[in-house]
Amino acid sequence: MSVLPSSLPRTAPKTLTELYDCAIIGGGVSGLTLALQLAQAGRTVVLFEKETYPFHRVCGEYISMENYDFLCRIGVPLAEMNLPKMTRFTVSSPTGEALHHPLDIGGLGITRYELDQLLARLAVQHGATIQEGTKVTDVVFANEQLTITVAGGATYRARTACGAWGKHANLDSKLKRSFLESSRQGRQFVAVKYHLQVPDFPRDLVEMHNFKDGYCGLSPVPGGLTNCSYISDVRNLRAHGNSVAEMERQVLMQNPLLRPYLQEAQRAGKPPIVISQITFRERSTVETHVLLLGDAAGTIAPLAGNGMSMGMNASFLLYGLLLDYLDGRISRPELEQQYTQAWRRLLLLRITAGRLIHQFFGRPALTTLAIRFLKRIPGLTNQVLKLTHGKSY
Template sequence: MLLLPVGYQFAEGCRHGANVKRFSQNQMSALFVMLSMQDVIVIGGGLAGLVSALELARAGHTVTLIERKTYPFHRVCGEYVSNEVRAYVESLGIDLAGLGAADIRRFEISSPSGRLLSSPLDLGGFGISRYTLDYELFLRAQAAGVTFLLGQSVEDVSFQDDVFTVTLSHGQTLSGRLVIGAFGKRSRLDKTLDRPFMHQPSPYVGVKYHVRIDLPTDVIALHNFSDGYCGMSAIENDAYCVCYLTTRANLRRYGNIPAMERAVLHQNPHLKAVFDRATFLYAKPEVINEISFAPKLAVDHHLLMAGDSAGLITPLCGNGMAMAIHGAKLVSELSDAYLRGQLSRPALEHQYQQAWSAQFARRLWVGRTVQKLFGRPWLTEAGIRAFGAFKPALRTVMRQTHGQVIA
C-alpha cells in the first residue's frame, strides 16, 4: 500500500468532483493515518508488534502498524512456545487447540556424534507455525481497529516536541505520540538509529524448513553439529519445524546450503535421518543472515523496543516466541498508562526498561552463557556427558531460560 498515490488520487478526485466511494477502505484508512496524529505507531508486525497493537487498540487507542511484508507469511523461527504464555495467548482470542497446535512435554538434546539425552519439560509448551499464529493475531488486531500499512518499510524515526515522526520508504511521514519498535533481530532501521550492537560482528545464519516425518509430536529436540545446532518440534497440520543456526563461515566453506547440510549437519546421525526421511514442504528454505545476540536497550531514541528488537535469546533456549509475547504485554500495559496521562514519558521509559530487564535480562545472559558450551564438537560432547551424569543441572538451566506463567 502506497500512501502518496492514495493521497494524490483522493485530492485529484475531489478536485474533479469524483465520487470518493470508489476508494477502498484500505486506501481511505491509509489517507486518514497520513493526515492524523496516531496514539501509537508500531514498526514491525511479528508477535511483539501484533500483540502490543492488538492490546492497545482494544484499550481504545488509535494504532497503526507498519509491516514490510503481507500476511500470511513464513518467518525464520523455531516455532516452539513455552506454556508460560499459553493462557495469555488464548485470552487474546487465539484458539490454539482449534488451530492444531502441538502439545510438547519432553526435551531431547544430542551431541554431534549422536549421543542423546532426554528430560521432561517442567512447564511444557506448544508448537505452532508463525505463518498461522501471526495471521490469526493479524486478523484479530484488524478487527480491533488497528490500521495496517503492509508492504511498507520505515526509513527513519525522529522525536521532537514530544511527537514522533516516522518516515516511510516512499517519503511519506506519519506522526504519533508513541512508537513501539518491533522490527526484529536486525534491520536497516537499527543502522539508521546507530544502535550499538550494529557495530559488533554478527556471524550467524538461520535456516528453517517445514517437513513431514514420522516422529513423536510431544518432543522438542535440539541436535548439535559443528558450529551450530538444529531445533525440531511438531507444529499444526502434522508438520514439523526444522530450524537451525550456524555460522556464515560454515556456509562459505561449502558454498551453498545443501552442500553444507550434507557435509556438516549429516554428521549427527539424528539429523541425517531427518534429512534422509523427511518430506520437505518448502521449495527452498527460509533464511536470515547476520543474527546478533549482543545486548540491546529496551528503550532507544525514545522508542519502546519489543521482541527481538529489545533482545534476542539464543535459539538453543527455545523461548524467543514466549519472550516476544510477554514483552508485548509489558509494553502495552505501560503505554496504555502513559496515553491515559497516568505516567510521564520519563517515567514510562524508566519503568519499561526496568520491567523488561527484570523479566528478561537474566534469561538472555544464561542463553549467551550456555551457547558457549555448544558449537565446538569436543565441548558439546563434554557438556552433554556432564548433563547426562547430573540431569538436575539440565532442568535447572531450562528453568533459568523460562519465566512464570502469565495470564
C-alpha cells in the same frame, strides 16, 4: 482445525495528519500482540509490516505454555486449533551422544504463517490499522511526538513508537545503534528454516541436535509437519561455497541423529528461508524515544526458551506502561526508565542464560561433556530448563 483466515481485512489508514496513540514498526508476534492489546483498550494504533500476510519466517515455531493464558485472553482460540503439545526434550552432541528429559512446562507448535496472520486479523477487528507491504525508512522525535516515514515518502505521526523489527533492520543503522559496531567485529551467524514431512515424528517431542559451530531444532507443527530450523556460524556457509545444501551435507549431517532427517525426509512447501548477519550482542531497549521489544531489544538465542514467548511477554509488559503514559500517569522519561528496568528484570536472565548455553552448543567436546554431566544429574537439567522458561502471566 485451522483458523487461518482467507485474507486479512483491510483497514483504511487515518489521514496522515492525524496523531496515533502508538506506531509499531514490525509485525511479528511481539508487535502484533502489542497492537492487539492497545486496540482492545480503545487506543489508536498503526502497525507497519514490510511483508504481506500470510508469510513464513525463520522461527522455531514453538510457544512455551507460559503464554497460553495470555493468548487466550486476547482472543487466540488455542483450544480449538488442535496444536501439538510438546512435553519431552532430546538434545544431542555432534557425535550423537543424547540426553532425553521431560519438558515440564511444555509448549505448543504453530506455524508463523498461521499465527501472525491470525493475530493481525484480530488486531484489525479491534480497530488497529495495519499497513502491510510497507517499509519504514525513518523515525524522528520532535515536539513530544514521533514522525514515521515510509518508503514512497508518506509520513505518520504518533505519541509513542515501538520497534519490533527483529534481529536486524535498516532502522538499526538509521538510529545509529551502538551494538552494530561491535557486531561487525564479532561472530556472525546464519539461520535457516523449512518444514519437513516426517511421518513418525512424535507430536510431544522437541529435539535439539548440535553440529560443529551450530545446532538444529526439530519440533512438530500442525498439518503433520516438522519444523526444522537451525543456526550456524556463517563460516560454515562460506566454507561450502555459500550453499545451504552443501553445508548441510558436510557439516550438519555429521551428527548421526540429525542425518536421517536431512537425508530421508521430504521438504514440504517453499524452499528454505535464510537470514544472515545474526549476532548476540547486548542491545538497548530504548533508542531516541523508540521503545524496543522482541529481538530488536536483545537478540534471543534459540536456547533461551524461545523468542516468540519472550517477545509476547515483553509486549504485555510494555502495554501496561504505555497505558500509564497515554493516560498521563507517568512522563515519557518515566515510561522509558520503567520499561528498561522492568524488561531487564523480566528477560535479561533468560537472554543471558541462552547466550551462555549458546557458547557450549556447537562445540563438539564441550557439548559432549555437558550432556554426559547433565545425564548424571537430572535435577540440574531441570534448573537449566527453568532458567530458559518463564511463568504464566
